[in-house]
Amino acid sequence: MGKLTATAVKAATNPGRYSDGDGLFLLVGPTGARSWIVRVQKDKKRRDFGLGSAAKVPLALARERARTVRSQIEAGIDPISERRKAAGIPTFREAAASVHAEHKGGWKNDKHRKQWLATLEAYVFPAFGDVSVGTVDAPAVRDVLAAIWLTKPETARRLRQRIVTVIDWAVAKGYRDGPLAMAVIDKALPKQRAKVKHHTALPYADLPAFMMTLRESESMGRLALEAVILTAARSGEVRMMEWAELDLDAGLWTVPAERMKAGREHVVPLPSQAVAFFERMKAHKRGDSDLVFPGNKRGKPLSDMTLTKALRDMEVDAVPHGFRSTFRDWVAEQTHWPAELAEAALAHVISDKTVAAYQRGSMLEKRRELMAAWANYCEGANNGNVVRLAR
Template sequence: MGSLTATAVKAASEPGRYGDGDGLFLLVGKRGGKSWMVRIQKDGRRRDIGLGSASKVPLKLARERAGAVREQIEAGIDPVAERRKAAGIPTFREAAKQVHAEHKASWKNAKHKAQWLSTLESYAFPAFGDRSVAQVDAPAVRDALAAIWLEKPETARRLRQRIRTVIDWAVAKGYREAALAMPVIDKALPKQRGKVRHHKAVPYTEMPAFMRELRETESMGRLALEAAILTAARSGEVRLATWGELDLDAATWTVPAERMKAGREHVVPLSEPAVALFERMKPHRRDDSKAALVFPGMKRGKPLSDMTLTKAMRDMGRTETPHGFRSTFRDWVAEQTTWPADLAEAALAHVVSDKTVAAYQRGSMLEKRRELMTAWGNYCIGDSAAKVLSIVG
């Protein structure tokens, strides 16, 4: 039998906590408001769970609800989470998984798909994953970010963006009234002082000698690296290149939109050295299908790993990265030729923010880029024709 009676509940007016037994309490606020709360303890953890307003929940029902909560806890069920589910508002964890499921089809990068959710699982879910997405507030988010803000700055910035995406989704779905106050959160975090890290690049003055050394030994990694250099393409675009994308008669390589960082098809004009390289790859072709990889990996149907190209450079005693050759190409254009910068950016398939330049680049500028890539290919292999670096008009 509990300590309280219906009459005592009605008469209680002094602010405070009135115990009924078995963890059930009547709470009386400073303004006279009354509510029920049950205190439970499991595995050394204490929790206070609200049971509703005393004006709507009579003593008998409060005791029944308290008993139900204790039974759920003993059974390993979170009564608060169950109540949220009944209300139709997901937890932050549930909301994040829904956002991930809705968006992952639009992401080209498989690694990004996996990391998007794993970052939240590692750093956000432990802090407020089981909290209603409607109740995730700025202090909770700030504290989760602060834990890694200086130690892992890049990861922290990604975490910030992904938390914001989930919360914005919850606002759009009607699960919460407002988005997070990100400016407030940002001001409450310490300043990150990390420097932007650029890919280490081989100086363009060393390219002829580098290319001669690269060709001294033939391996799949070295062949792929040479292709990346001659086309100024990203290593991932080269490693996943298929024979169906190549037209060696027209001297072009068409990279589909789904493999491009900007999400747009990119036609690469092939110089004579590049065409010759792809001709050298024909004996390595494993089947006649258009989907056959130009640079196949050790396992059938699998591409080379990115580390294969890096290993080729390490075997040559170089510390630069394969991606750095794009910077090498860009520096060569800027310092050794008279070609305009926007042509070089088009060759690199970069998205240009300037509206005037972007409008000019709507055309492929294929023939102008062909002249540029021919000069680059000749320069890399040490051909004297590479000395003619300007164009007319």
């Protein structure tokens, strides 16, 4: 959200520079003339680009033009030398920069925003980045994909999707007569071997002993791991946890929608062990941050590698995300709790649309019982709700 408003822009009459944020400025000259500029820095070089008169360019359009310029710079384009007439057909590189500017506001993951252009820059732009987006053809796309199709299959699939997105955008803008013949391109590529990569998980039978070892020494990484295990949450949700999200009196942790993979708020019932754990975490509060698990840098959360390093130091062959699999396997193999309850505890989206249409509740109280049984198991205690099944 920018700092300026349309009313503030109209009211700005004193000479000076008014910042909207992200490098966008409103300039008011000595005569009262107003104009827009965007300041961009890359490779330690700072440049200002004019975006037009404020009398003709409203605030919303100025922000849009600023986003386009920033994306062009990220893609290696000189916005001044590469500006074309409005009716001109952009190159694939320019089209990709425009698509990136339009779409990145809807992406929650900052890493994805950066990688989106980076993959095109690495593999596509050298081949046909400066070719008109209207003339990019199937053979050129096939050759780019074929170069990494077997050696980097996941990257190649993502690259394919991003190329298609740019080409479809060009069709919608009228720069192309039609999309690429992707069915033909796919048939011309070698078959990838399907490999399902699972997160390395600790067997649930080893978990009680692991918890004892985990608590032998205290570090922020180990503490965050304990929270991951007790809540069965994703490590990113735990690392970004803030004290305002916790209601320890009610035994609840409310994860906001913007941090959830499914994009909807998730309420985690906290067993007594988790409540006691977070009470102890109050001793680690820092005045400059509301983060429950602050990192070494002021105001920054722990990195995911901090949790991974804690496991490596313990010589445990597992990853933080794998503890969700540990929890799921325990529910399936050692209890009579229904699968739907375990999926709700993991905040998984219900794949069956018919079931999802009727099952709209959070099953909070049932999940509270489940998480209490899980915490007891982690402590090495037997619980009446847990029924061990014969193998």
